[in-house]
Amino acid sequence: EPHSRGRHLHRTVPQPQPLLSPLPALSMKESFLVLSLHNKLRSKVQPPAANMQKLVSPPAGMCLPLGCPHAPPTACPGRGAAHGLAHGPPCRSGTRSWPGFGAVLERWFAEGRRYDYGTGRCARNATCHHYTQLVWATAGRLGCGRCLCAGGHGPSEAFACAYSPGGNWEVSGTPVLPYKQGPWCSLCTAGLSGCFKSWDHSGGLCEVPRNPCRMSCRNNGLLDLSSCQCSCPSGYTGRYCQVRCSRQCLHGRFRKEECSCLCDVGYGVSSWKPSCNFPEC
Template sequence: DPTFTALLTTQTQVRREIVNKHNELRKSVSPPASNMLKMEWSREAAANAQKWANKCTLEHSNPGDRKTSTKCGENLYMSSNPTAWSDVIQNWFEEHRNFVYGEGPKSPSAIVGHYTQLVWYSSFRVGCGIAYCPNQKSLKYFYICQYCPAGNIVSKKNTPYQQGTPCASCPGNCDSGLCKYEDLLSNCDSLKKTAGCEQELLKEKCKATCLCEGKIY
């Protein structure tokens, strides 16, 4: 089915569409965010998402199965027809209508977790997969995006990002409202504790940990 094949995330243009859509929505949040990181594609997260999608459970994966160098969060979407990734991601974002920044869901039954994960300030890597599940009765298309590091931390869940002037937390390294400092090593935290940020390696590879302390990481 060419419509389904066109949605597979093994294709560069599909990955680009997913990342661009996330970044477009992340910079459009209201109120604006001062510490929103720019998202990029994660091959590891995409591999985990695809592996789980292929099981066609239409349920969340085990948190232990969605790790890269960090724990990752997960958004799911099911549909009866092939749907463009941009529409799937927009659908998650629409939950913002049920959410009040700083207060949380507008009602106890309102679903907002897909939105808050999508705009979680520090989740800067995304990887997605899709499966066709012919054995399911009506919802045969199963979409998964995983977000690393995971968002929706319970203690902060009503403030998925810091409100403020876009990029105020990372001046000088900003791309149209999104922060571009990132940690290229998974163990920047422990390196900082043992070696300190004066080390050349850390200056180069651990910019988020070293330059945005207390603001982003």
């Protein structure tokens, strides 16, 4: 079950059976596949989500505890940050085989069939907490791993994911909806104004815009993302390097920023003229 910490809700959930030994961390390929599938599923929620964030891996040096007893954390959002946990499938005795990451995540997402978005509640005698944590809109960081558990008939593996910030909140006994309904990306915050689309162009997840300047430079100009200014190649000027310049200033100084000649005394029609189509100095 997922676990959230916060002012409004503290839900204690069954923990996996005792850990036998730490398991190796997920490989880069496994971590990428788990992250990609999470974002794919978050792009498929119905009704559509207006503020669903794209999940990303935590930065190096950060860790999220997975809830496995004595297990090392995998990724950490920082001190005091709320986090959510999801375990599955539960540790079962008799086998170490399990269906794999994809099947587990699909199973969590399938819990949404028993979830009523209108009321924010799950059907009677059903479990939806994995689903609501998986699609919690404001969760931005994801760390997943394996737990090796002791069973009566031998060891078994469990798959666990940690999310930051965590979800499954309640306020005065009323469940908080996991996301806001509306057209995809219509309620993204200013810092997450980009809209990530799946390969099939379905859905939409709020992300840090790849080009926060919302502009591009023409004619092979280079965009400085820190200043949102174009560095233009020789022969071009203008805010977007869209103006081609003639540098035929025989008796004057070329003003690149104005695409003009500042003529010497006695040359030119005027001291300077902001146009590229004028008599040479």
